[in-house]
Amino acid sequence: MTENPADTEPPTLAPVVYLPGSKPADAVPPGTSTPASATLRPVPGVLDSARRVLAGVDLTTIDVKVTDDHHDFDAFADTPLIPVWMRSREGWAAFAGVFYRARRRDARRWVRRQRTDRGHLAQARRGTRRLHDWVVGFEGVQVQATAHAAHIATKEARAAARTARFTPVVMRTKKDLAMKAAATSQAAAIEAVALHKQAKKDRRRMRNLRAGVVYGPPATAVLAGYTQAGLLGLSGGVMAAFAEAAFAGRHPVGEETDWSQDWRSLGDGDVMNAPMLDAVFRAAKVIGKEESLRAVRMPMMDATGAWSAVVDLPPGIPAKTALRAQPELASAFGIADAQLSLTKLNRSGRLELYVSRELPFTRPAERGPLLGLDGPANFWGRISIGPDVRGLPVSISVVERSGLVGGEPGAGKSASGNTILLAAALDPRVILHLADGKGGGDLEPFEPLCEQFEGDADPEAFNTMLDDEIADMRNRYALLKRLGKRKVTEALADAHPELRQKLVWVDELMFYTTDEDYGKKITKKLRNLVSRGRAAGIITFCATQKPGSDVVDTSLRDLLSIRWALRCTTPEASDTILGKGAAASGFSAKTIESEMRGAGFLWAEGSNPVLVRADYYTDDQVNELLGFAHGLRTKAGTLPRTALPLADRLREHGDDDAALLAVVLDTFTAAGPSGEPAEWLPGSVLLDAAKSSGIDVTPERLAALVVRSDGEKIKRPWGEKGSRVSGYPLDRIRQTIADRYGLTA
Known part of the structure; x- marks a missing residue:
């Protein structure tokens, strides 16, 4: 204003x-x-x-x-x-x-x-047709029926009269009966013919009356107009007749209704209601033709345009019958199989239906919840896995559990596994032991945080790693016995660092278990670790493409309690992950479309699997979270020794030679450009750095400690003047440390 x-x-x-x-x-x-x-x-x-x-x-x-x-x-x-x-x-x-x-x-x-079906010409044509249909009426049906009855009656009367005529007189009884039957049929025929004639008369009379009502006023208007005003009056009468026909056809009801299509569905844009649900369940043969559902919660649409309802099946029909018929129900709804989600509630015959508006899990993934942490995660609590088809977050607990992740190549196993691995890495109390049977580098970013890491896809090294795991499990149980405890709890693990949670993650298990030399040994040791390690705080997860009996022995596979089936090529492959009969019950990873990358059936808690999509983290986000985890573990003092700088690990030995080599490494690191260590330094520079650190060293002692070849002793230009001096290469320093102390960078 x-x-x-x-x-x-x-x-x-x-x-x-x-x-x-x-x-x-x-x-x-x-x-x-x-x-x-x-x-x-x-x-x-x-x-x-x-x-x-x-x-x-x-x-x-x-x-x-x-x-x-x-x-x-x-x-x-x-x-x-x-x-x-x-x-x-x-x-x-x-x-x-x-x-x-x-x-x-x-x-x-x-x-x-005028170009549409509501134009005046279209209305006039439609009205003319409707008026003519009204004039014709329905009496023709009665005439046809009476004509048919009269024809049959006359035919029977002729047959009866012929029988009576040719019956011999000597057969008096039959002759009398035939004559009576002929008379009766003749009377019926006469009555039928009379009814036919009366029906034709009534039809003619009714048609004439309706014709007078319909055609009388226009004809009168046309004749009166022509008589009174000539051509001008004739035009007016024609326009009046046109207006009458247009008025009769003003509503295009017949043209707008598609009578050829007798089935509508959610895929056609219809509204979900109780009659539609009954029709769909009957079409899928879940309920009988005379049975109907009882709506516990009437169908309703949420903000995303998805439909949901809760219904009770008729008595005697369990919910698993509808779960098995999920493809048939989706077809009756007119949608894709993945758009329909069925959940069995607390009663055997009660179902919750959820129909997505579009194919779920095809939009870009939301920002992962781990990126919003400002402190350490708690691996003893619930771990966020990802959203379900409704967008609600799904979380699980892995305490005293073990898991199996499977799916075809490209289904998103690595990205899905990151949800668990990153949660474990962000809890500084968790010990990480990883084995990468793929050898492709998916687990390589986690290596600095691992106390044991097998990344070369070496079955022999993994077999040795399992020996260490079993030995550690025995030590944990021995400590629990001394403490008088049955299993590891969070408070007990915080009080005794030896009992901290340990995550053993095996990627591409198939490569290890199918090895000719170590496959059976690895399977046996894994089965021992999974069956006995849960109470000792050891959590084991395995990931593979198809964990069939030829890849993973059923005695081991059945012990893995958490199952996560990503997209599979066949229902049988899905059953090898979720268990036999899951696909027949309506939970088949075969129904997951290729566009739904990272989605899978997660069976961790509850009586039925849940379709979820794992939280997605890009490579940059993974590196960011691992850098944050590195800082948390450094602050908590739980960073593995292999993650410490090589110089710091040398100083832990307390040896004079180790201290000298640590100073030498620091000098190489400080002299390198842009944070990278230098590849070669003069011996005088290394001696000066050692003396400034308080270490008394001579050129002879350094040369005796780091033995060089003749090629490495060749002098190189150094300094502004380019004077040629003798020096030490970094590779020789590292090789000396590895040979003497068994430490690598």
């Missing part, structure tokens, strides 16, 4: 008049005087617009004559006030312009309308 300046006199508007017949709404009490004209304070924007319109126009002021001084001129009824300038020549021109544009718009709209 705008205001007039304080120092400006408010302008006076032109006088106004009200339409003839309008009166003030309420009278002002006697004794109150009302001025003959009033000064109004309009909005400046409106006043400027009025001035531009009236620029250059000579307006004559019309005084308002007030017949009653006791009336309030602002208290009029609903009759609008007409400004004086509207009654001028310019006002009438403006009104005429508006009227002309509106009529031209109506004419264009009428022309466009």
Whole structure:
């Protein structure tokens, strides 16, 4: 809202008049005087617009004559006030312009309308057809029925008369019976023929009456118009007949209804309701033709456009019957199999249906919840896995559990496994032991945080690694016995660091278990670790493509309690992960579309698997989280020794030679460009650095400690003048450390 300046006199508007017949709404009490004209304070924007319109126009002021001084001129009824300038020549021109544009718009709209089924010609054709159908009526059906009855009756009468005529007189009884039957059939035939004639007469009479009603007025109008006014009257009569036909066909009901399509579904855009649910379950043969569902919660649509409902099946029909028929139900709904989600509730015959508007898990993944952590994670609590088909977060607990992740190549096993691996890495109390049977580097970013890491896909090294795991499991149980405890708890693990949770992750298990030399040994040791290690705080997860009995022995596979089946090529492959009979119960990873990358059936808690998509983390986000985990473990003092710098690990030995080599490594690191260590340094630089650190060393001692070959002793240019001096290569320093102390960078 705008205001007039304080120092400006408010302008006076032109006088106004009200339409003839309008009166003030309420009278002002006697004794109150009302001025003959009033000064109004309009909005400046409106006043400027009025001035531009009236620029250059000579307006004559019309005084308002007030017949009653006791009336309030602002208290009029609903009759609008007409400004004086509207009654001028310019006002009438403006009104005429508006009227002309509106009529031209109506004419264009009428022309466009004639091309549709609501055009007047289409209405006239439709009305003519409807009127003619009404004139014909339904009596023809009765005539046809009576004609058929008369034809049959006359045929039977002829047969009976022929039988009576040719029956011998000597057979008196049969002759009498035949004559009576002929007379009866003849009477019935005569009655049938009479009924036929009466039906034809009634049809003719009713048609004539309706024809008179329909065709009489137009014919009368045409003849009367032609008689009274010639061709002009004839035209008027034709237009009247046209108007009658157009009026009869004004509603295109028959044309808008597609009678050829007798089935509608959610895929066609229909609304889910109780009759549709009954029809769908009957079409899928889940319930009988005379049975119906009982709606516990009526169908409703959420904000995403998805439909949900809770229904009870008829008595005697379990929920697993509907779960097995999920493909048939999806077909009856007119949607993809993955769009339909069925969940069995707390009663055997109660189901919850959820129908997504579009194929789930095809939109870009949301930001992972681990990226929002400002502190360490808790691997003893629940781990976020990802959203389900409704977008609700799904979390599981892996305490005293073990898991199996499977799916075809490219289904997203590595990205799905990151949800568990990153949660474990962000808890500084968890010990990581990883084995990468793929050898492709998917687990390589986790190596600095692992106390044991097998990344070369070496079955022999993994077999040795399992020996260490079993030995550690025995040590844990020995400690639990001394403490008088049965299993590891969070409080017990915090009090005794030896009992911290350990995650053993095996990627591409198939490569290890199918090895000719170590496959059976690895399977046996894994089975021992999975079956006995849970109470000792050792959590084992295995990932493979198809964990069949030829890849993973069933005695080991059945011990893995958490199952996660990503997209599979066959229902049988899905059953090898989720268990036998899961696909027949409606939980088949074969139904997961290729667009639903990272989605799979997770069976961790509850009686049925849940379709979820793992939280996705890009490579940059994984590195960011692992850097954060590295800082958390460094602060907590749980960073593996292999993750410490090589120089720090050398200083832990307390040896003079180790301390000298640690200083040498630090010198190489400090002299390198952009954070990378230098590849070669002069011996004088290394001696000066050692002496400045308080280590008394001579060139002979350094040369005796780091033995160089003749090629490594060749002098190289150094310094601004480029003088050639003797030095030490970094590779020789590292090789000396590895040979003497068994440490590598």
